[in-house]
Amino acid sequence: MEPIIQFIQSNQNLYVEELKTFLRIPSISTLPENKEDMKHCAAFVADKLQQAGMSRVEIFPTEGHPIVYGEWLGAPGKPTVLIYGHYDVQPVDPVELWNTPPFEPTIKGDNIFARGATDDKGQMFIHIKSVEAFFKVKGSLPLNIKFIIEGEEEIGSEHLEGFIQQHKDLLKCDAVLISDTSLYEAGLPTITYGLRGLAYMEVEVAGPGKDLHSGSFGGAVANPINVLAEIIAKLHDKKGRVTIPNFYDDVLPLSKEEKKNFELFNFSDKKFAKELGVQELAGESKFSTLERLWVRPTLDCNGIIGGFTGKGAKTVIASKASAKISMRLVPNQDPKKIAKSFTKYIKSLAPKSVKVIISNLHGAYPTLSPLTGKAVKAAAVSMEKAFNKKTVFMREGGSIPVVATFQRILKAPSVLMGFGLNSENLHSPNEHFSLTHFQLGIQSSAYFFEEYSK
Numbered sequence: 001m002e003p004i005i006q007f008i009q010s011n012q013n014l015y016v017e018e019l020k021t022f023l024r025i026p027s028i029s030t031l032p033e034n035k036e037d038m039k040h041c042a043a044f045v046a047d048k049l050q051q052a053g054m055s056r057v058e059i060f061p062t063e064g065h066p067i068v069y070g071e072w073l074g075a076p077g078k079p080t081v082l083i084y085g086h087y088d089v090q091p092v093d094p095v096e097l098w099n100t101p102p103f104e105p106t107i108k109g110d111n112i113f114a115r116g117a118t119d120d121k122g123q124m125f126i127h128i129k130s131v132e133a134f135f136k137v138k139g140s141l142p143l144n145i146k147f148i149i150e151g152e153e154e155i156g157s158e159h160l161e162g163f164i165q166q167h168k169d170l171l172k173c174d175a176v177l178i179s180d181t182s183l184y185e186a187g188l189p190t191i192t193y194g195l196r197g198l199a200y201m202e203v204e205v206a207g208p209g210k211d212l213h214s215g216s217f218g219g220a221v222a223n224p225i226n227v228l229a230e231i232i233a234k235l236h237d238k239k240g241r242v243t244i245p246n247f248y249d250d251v252l253p254l255s256k257e258e259k260k261n262f263e264l265f266n267f268s269d270k271k272f273a274k275e276l277g278v279q280e281l282a283g284e285s286k287f288s289t290l291e292r293l294w295v296r297p298t299l300d301c302n303g304i305i306g307g308f309t310g311k312g313a314k315t316v317i318a319s320k321a322s323a324k325i326s327m328r329l330v331p332n333q334d335p336k337k338i339a340k341s342f343t344k345y346i347k348s349l350a351p352k353s354v355k356v357i358i359s360n361l362h363g364a365y366p367t368l369s370p371l372t373g374k375a376v377k378a379a380a381v382s383m384e385k386a387f388n389k390k391t392v393f394m395r396e397g398g399s400i401p402v403v404a405t406f407q408r409i410l411k412a413p414s415v416l417m418g419f420g421l422n423s424e425n426l427h428s429p430n431e432h433f434s435l436t437h438f439q440l441g442i443q444s445s446a447y448f449f450e451e452y453s454k
Contacts, residue, residue, distance in 0.1 A: 001450055004137050008129070008442050015129050015442065016112070016435060018048070020105040022121050023114040029065055029088035029155045038151050041087045042066040045128075045149050052128050053135030054147070062159040065151030069170070072131075073144045078453050080144035081375075082173035082412065084402065085124030085180065086153035089116035090427045097429035110435050111424075117433035119426035123179040123419055124149065126438065130445035142453035146173060153180075156362075157402055164409050175375035175452070176406045179441065181418030184265065184394050186434065189383030189444070191376060192416035194294065194395035195403055197329035197366035199338045203228065203346055204322040204357040211307075214315040222353035224321040225306045231349045232301050232323060240284040242299045242327075244345045247338070252331040252368070254295050261393055262290045294395035298328045324361075328397060335363030365404035367414065375415045375452055382447035383417065386440045417444065 027041035028034040042059050049057045049070035057070045065088065073080070092102040092115050100106040105114040112122070127147075134141050148171060150160050164171060183190040205224040212221065237243055254262075267290050273281050283292040292298075306321025308314040327338060339360045350356040369376055371393060380391040396416075403414045419441035425431045 001447065004133050004446050005443055007137050008133050008446060009439070011129075011133075012435075012439050015125075015438070016107075018129075019112065019122060019125055019438070020114075022048075022125060023105045023112070023116055024103055026103045027088050027116070027151065028091050029152055030091060035065075038065045038088065042068050042149075042151060045087050046070070048125075048128050049147055052132035053141075054131075054145075060163065062152075062163065064155075064159050067151070067160070067163055068147070068149040070147040070149075071145065072141060073146075074140055075142065075144050075453070078143040079174040080146060080172070081449070081452065082146045082148060082171055082176045082406075082410070083124075083127045084148050084150075084176055084178045084406070085127070086120050086150050087116075087124070088151045088154050089119070089121070090154050092429070094429065099430055102429075102431075107435070108432075111432040112435055112438075113430060113432040115431055117431050118420040118424040119431065120153070120180045122433040122438055123441065126179055126419065126441040127177065127445050129442050130449065133442070133446055134449065142450050145449075146171065153402075160402060161405050161409075164405060168409060171410055173410060173412050175373075176403075176410070176412050176414040177375075177379075177445075177448070178400070178403065178414055178416050179418055179445075180400065180420075181396060181416045182420045182422045182424075183418060183437070184392055186421060187387065187389065187436075189380075189387040189389055189391040190418065191380055191383070191391055191393050192396050192418060193369045193371060193376060193393050194331065195367045195400055195416075196294075196297070196395075196397055197333065197335055197404070198362065198364040198399045198401075199327040199329060199335040199342065199360070200362040201325045201327075201339060201342055202322060202359040202361055203231070203325060204320060204359075205231070205350065206320040206355040206357065207353070208317065208319050211319050212317040214317050217317060221317065222351060223317050224354055225318055227351065227354050228304070228306065228321045228323055231346060232304075232325075234349055235299055235325075239286075240282065242297065244299075244338075244341050246341055247297065250332045250334065250337075251297060254291060257371075258295075259291075262288065262294075264392060265290065265394070293397045295330055297330050297333060299325065300327075301325050328399070329366050331366045331368040333366060335365060339363060364399045364401040365408070366399075367403045367407060369413050369415070373413050373415075375413055378451035378454075379415045379417045379444075379448055382451050383444045385447045386443040415448075417448070419444075 054070035307318035
């Protein structure tokens with residue numbers, strides 16, 4: 001492996017220049033005016049896969065943005081790894097808060113600033129360069145590689161699941177490698193092995209057929225805003241537990257091994273509260289903050305709409321009010337089952353004086369990769385070799401729906417080997433990516449190919 005690592009180290013400046021070219025493409029998937037940029041970006045990714053040594057590269061059109069596929073299957077009898085990533089990025093608004101142009105990559109110290117730098121162009125590009133290093137030095141890979149790089153991750157991956165379902169044979173693999181997560185802290189190799197799922201609901205409470213004068217009608221009719229507030233207030237008890245019946249029935253308890261692993265992080269509640277700008281933390285009692293963030297389900301009201309919200313006063317009883325409510329789910333909770341329980345419970349809380357309409361807006365399944373899995377073990381060893389530090393294992397409070405999709409359709413475990421940091425402003429102005437982590441990421445990827453091939 002030494003010649004490959006040396007090759008990667010000696011070509012770091014070239015890799016950074018290529019990454020800059022990648023980052024200059026304004027591949028904003030949600031904006032119609034960037035449709036041609038999306039095609040340009042897909043072509044760029046395809047070109048880099050060909051240059052890296054893939055024997056087959058194809059751009060698959062969808063009703064949305066293209067999916068780029070690449071493969072090299074020249075290692076019979078060896079495992080096949082499917083590498084997933086995305087080339088689309090978030091919008092840049094508010095652009096006035098950027099210190100440098102979002103699509104003109106700028107290096108400051110150890111960081112490269114640009115939209116998409118850490119989410120996910122920089123992280124995804126790591127594996128393309130790793131593959132290329134093997135071909136440049138050895139002329140082949142120690143295992144079989146497939147790439148699936150999509151252009152709709154930032155808008156919900158609308159066409160990805162259908163593509164995976166239709167191309168199961170094409171995408172067949174032994175493990176999926178994803179770099180779209182974060183390190184626990186700078187310089188600390190981290191494997192994310194669990195993700196929370198999601199059940200996202202909307203509750204609308206409707207009262208009178210039109211807005212009413214609060215003086216003429218107040219006290220005689222139910223106020224939808226008041227009723228909605230009462231319903232939301234009843235969704236938690238005094239101990240911070242969600243009150244939906246059977247909500248916790250399927251929750252997978254934290255193992256002793258995992259609990260012991262969490263203690264290695266030396267997490268500070270006081271420091272975390274200070275970083276968030278709050279006096280003290282809150283949540284479900286009898287659980288640590290890391291447990292509440294990573295392994296316990298939650299319910300949060302994400303927004304409330306209703307009545308008069310302009311400047312000054314308007315004495316009105318609104319005809320309707322609505323709230324967006326999300327529930328982060330953990331293994332083995334089912335978003336469809338939770339959505340049904342939520343709907344039934346909300347209706348039981350609503351008085352007959354109002355009408356309640358409940359919509360299921362979105363769902364995602366939680367995932368958990370066994371720490372004993374061959375791919376996870378190989379990834380941990382690989383990152384340890386590159387970073388020269390022992391790898392830690394963490395869960396993530398957020399959701400990456402495609403991970404569950406790969407597990408469900410391809411029956412393949414996923415390895416979440418991320419190299420970003422949560423502090424790198426992904427989705428915000430001044431997004432950036434550590435060039436040190438970029439370099440160590442390429443080395444980690446190379447070590448992974450070698451380790452997993454064994």
